[in-house]
Amino acid sequence: MSIIDDILSKTDMDEIRKETEENYRQYVNPFALRMFKNASLDIIEGKREGASVWDISGQKYIDCVTGAGIFNVGRHNKEIVEGLKKALDTYDMGGWISIVRERGILAKKLAEITPGDLKYSLFCCGGGEAIEVAVKLARGHTDKTEIICMENGYHGVTGFALPATGRDVYKQPFAPLTPGYRHVRYNDIGAVEEAITEETAAVLLEPIQGEGGIIPADDAYLRQLRELCTKNEILLVFDEVQTGFGRTGKMFCAEHSGVNPDIMVLAKSLSGGLYPLSCAVFTEEIAEFLMTHPFIIINSFGGTSLACLVALATIEYIENNDLPGHATRMGGRFMAGLSALKGKYPKLVLDVRGRGLMLGMEFPEDSIGPRMAYQLKQNGVISIYTFNNPRIIRIMPTLVITEQEVDFVLEAFDRSLAEISKQEEKNAAR
C-alpha cells in the first residue's frame, strides 16, 4: 500500500494512521505522540515535493521546519533521488577501511567551495558527530583542552558536543559531562576575551544561532573573533550545520563576513535530505594531527560511497540553480511581508530577523511560540519554535520555495496572528 497513492481510500488512510500511532505509542514514545496530538502536529508525512509536504490524509502544508535545514534542495528532490537510485546500480556503503573514491572526490569539491584554506574533510553521519570531530581535532592539534562556546548555542547531544550546547535542560540529567567548556555571551567580543586562558583550544559558534532563536552574529564581531583567535593561537570553529549550503543567501554563512574559520562543520543539507552525512572541513595544518593519528577517529557509516555521491549531486543542484541567490530573493520577499506584519501586530510581534531563508519572528512571551505553531498548522504551514527559545518561531522553508508559496506562508502568519490577537483580547476582557 503506497502512502502517496492517490486512489488510497479514506478508510485505508485511517487504517495507516491508526496503526502508525499505535506502533508509535507502544514502541517509540507514547508521550511524544501525545505532544504531537496536543500541538496538532500529528502529521504523518505522505507525499513530499518542493517546499511542501502532504499529510497521508491529503492535507497539504508548506514545510517551514525542514528538519532545521535538511531540505535546502526541496523535499524529495527528483534529480537527486534519481542520482541516488542510479548510484544504487553500482555502489553500496563501501568499507570504512577502504579508500573510498567518492569520498576523495567530495572532499576535493568541499575544499573548492568552502572559504579560505579549508582543505581536508573528515566524514561522519550527523551534525553532532562532526562537532565531536571538530572539538577533538582542536584539542588534538593544540594540545589544549578548553573550548569557548556560546550561551544558547546548539551543537548536538553526544558526549563532546553536548557540553558545548548552551542550555542546561539538555545537559543536567546526564551530568557529569566532559569538562573544559566555557560559555560566554553571543555577540560579545569582550566576553570571549575574558574567557580565554592558556588552555583555550578553540572558540566554537554558529554564525547564526538556530535553536537559540535565529540570532545572527555581527560581521564585525566575527572579524574581531578571527583576529583574537589568530593572535592567541586558538582555533576558530564555525558550526554551519543549519546555515550551510545556501540557507543564508551565500553558499556558507561565513562568506557574509568574509571570516574564514579553521574548522567548519557541515551536515543537514549536505546530502540533499536523502542520506545521513556530515563532515568537518579543516586546514592543512590541522590535518597534521591526523597524519600522526590516522585511525584515531573511525566510523563505519561516515562518508559512504552513496552518501558522497548524493552530496556531490546536491552541491551540483545548488550551484546549477543558484539556490543561494534564490534564497536571498525569497528571503527579501519574506522580510518585507514579516516586517509589515510586525507593523500590523505591534503587541504580538517584537522582532523579525534573519538572513536569506533563515528567519525568525519573536514574540513577547514563551507561550506564543507553541500557540503560533498550532495556528500555523491550521493554516497550512508547519513551523515550530526554536528549541532554546520558545518565543521565537522559525521560518526555514526549502530553498526552492516559490513567490506564491512565500505569499501563502505570509498569509498564514497573518491569519494566525489575527487569531492569537483575538484570544489575547478575549483573555484581557475576562
Place this chain on the structure above:
Amino acid sequence: MATGDEIWEALADFTEQCNNNKRLRKMQRDWTKILHFKAIDMDDSFTMKVVEGEIVKNDKGTVGTPDIIVETDSETMCDMFWGDINPTQKYLRGEIKVKGTQEDVMRIDVITAVIWPEV
C-alpha cells in the same frame, strides 16, 4: 464560575492523586518547583510547592518566587485539577496561560498524562 473553595478542594484532590501515584513520584523525582495558579475571573491565587516530585504544600494566595505561573478562569482551573480537560490543548488554544519554561510546561502535561492517561 467556580468558587475559591471549589478550586481548593479540586487542588487537594489533585494533590492526593499525584502523591499517591508511585510511578509519577519516581518519574518526577528530579522536579522541585513552586507553581502559582491564578484564577483570572476572581481574585484568588494558589501556590503549590513540589519537592522532588512530591507536592509538599499548597497555600492560598501567592507564596514564594514561582518557577511557573498558570493563569486561567476558575472553571477551567477546576476542570484541570479534576482531570476533565487536557490542559495542553487549552494552553495551545490560549485558554490557559503558562509562564515558565517550555520544559516545565511539558512536565505539567506529563503529570496529567500519567494520572489521567485517557484525557
Place this chain on the structure above:
Amino acid sequence: MAAQLTKGQRDEIKKQALDDFSRYVNPQKARVLKNAGLDIIEGKREGAAVWDITGKKYIDCITSAGSFNVGRRNPEIIDALKKALDEYDLGVFLLCSKPKADLAKRLAEITPGDLQYVMYGSGGGEANDFAIKLARGYTMKNDVISTLKAYHGHTGFSLAAIGRDEYRKPFGSMVPGYKHVPYNNLAAMEEAVTEDTAAIIIELVQGEGGIHLATDDYVKGLRKLCDDHEVLLIFDEIQTGFGRTGKMFCCDYSGVVPDILTIAKSLGGALYPISATVYREELGDFVMTHAFTHLSTFGGSDIGCMVGLAVIDFIVKNKLPEHAAKMGERFQKGFDELLTRYPELLMEVRRKGLMMGLQYTNDSIGPRMSYQLAQNGVMAIYTGNEPSVMRLMPSLVIQEDEVDFVVDALDKSMSEIMKQGGIEKY
C-alpha cells in the same frame, strides 16, 4: 562497474582516487593502507566479495566490522531502498512516521524479553551515547562500568567507555565517572559496583578487543549483579547483532535480557546508516519527563527505517543466523588444521558463529598476514585494540566454496610467512 573500461583507464581512476584521498581526506591513511596491500578502490561489490577497480576480486572479511551481514549490494535490500526513494525522503525527525513506527514494532518483536521502546540514531556510537545518557538519567546515578579492551564508539559518552587509552589520550578530559575492569571477570565487576553505579556496558563478544567471548555464567552473573544493585545492564550488540554469532542477537545464547540493547551496523543493510537503542518499558518514563532532550536529525529517517525493515525480513526469511552457525563450523574445521600446521604462527582461534578471531603468536604477524591475505584475494585486518588478533567477519551470505577459498588463502599466507621467517617473539 563500467566493464568497458580499459586497464589503462582503470589504473588512471585508481591513481586519481588515491591522489584525491591523500590530498583532501587523509594522506597517512592512504599510505598505511597501501603498505598493507589494502589500497583497494572498491569497484563491483556483490555478496561476500568485492572487486578492486582494477578487476581483482577479494572475499571481504572486514565488512566494516559486521556492517554487511546481508551481503554487499544485496538485490532485495537495494530494491527496498529504491522503492523507499519513490515515496520518501529523510522525513522530519520531530514528526511521527509510518516507517519509524513499523521498524520500532519489528525491533521490539525480534529483540529478546521485554525490550520495548526505540530511540533511533544514525551510528553505533550515537546509540551507545544515548544508552549511557538514558542510564544516567533514569537511575539518577553517575558511574558507568565497562571492560578493558572494549570498543563502544568515538562519540563522547562512548569514547569514555572504551577500554584503551590510545583512543582518548590526545583529546584531553573525558566524560567523568567511568571505570574499566577486566573482561569475563565477575569478581572484578562486583568490586567495581558502588551505590553510584548507573550502568554496566558490555559487548558479548569483544570485537575490537580481539574477539573475546563472554561466558554464559559471566553474563548471567552480570544480570544478577545488576538486579541486586539496581544497576542497568547495557549490551552493545553493534557488531554481534543480526545473526553474526549464529543467533539473531548474541544474548539469545545465554538467555539474559539486558535493560538496554544497542544495535547499528548491519541494520543498515550495507546501504544506509541507521542505529537504534532499544530499552525496557520502565525506562520510557525518563524519556517521557525529558521529552526532546535527545534528538537526532538523521537517526531513524524514513528511508533508513524502510531499509532496516527489509534487512530484518531478509535475515529472517533466509535464516541467516543458522547459516552463519553452519559456515562458522566449516571455517572451524579449516582453523583446526591450520592450528596443527602452523603452531609457531597461530596460537588460538576464538569464534562464535561468523565472528572469528585468529590469535597469532605476536603483534607483527597481524599486519603481515593482512598483506599476504590481500595478495591471496582476502581482505582482513587485525582488531583495533589487539594487533595480534586477526578478525574475520565475512558477510553472512558467504557460501561453502568461499569459506574454503578463505581457508586456503590463510594457508598460503601462513606458509609464505613461515618461509620469510622473522616470527620469533620480540
